[in-house]
Amino acid sequence: MTDRPVWKRKEPSSPCVDICVIHPRERLCTGCLRTIDEITAWARLSEDERQAIMAELPDRAPRLKQRRGGRAARLSRGGGKA
Template identity: 35%
Template sequence: MSRAEGRVRSPCVSVCALDENDVCVGCQRTGDEILHWTSMTDDQRREVLKKVAVREQRVAL
């Protein structure tokens, strides 16, 4: 397995638009999280994905 294959994948769904809170309406990442995703470690990416899950729950309410 190559190094790239083992990485935590981006939650991007190709619906790219930031709302008034700087959160993408497609993947629920902030602008900063999107900007720095490629330089994050897998542990950092997992932390972002936890935050994304919380944001998705708020949107679903």
């Protein structure tokens, strides 16, 4: 047995939470809030670039607020056109 340390690969920082669904209107991942372009480029970005994007992510969350029922809810209340 040698005293050499075991080599471990340093993974890039990532906000990924394994919920990979792109919101059709906002074009953001509903899990991590990154854009498709950010997700695609992630491995090539520097750690500083990744940290800058991750700092912006909390401000993007309001863009994905769930609507309060939309057309179906309006119709069930008797409002709006069919």
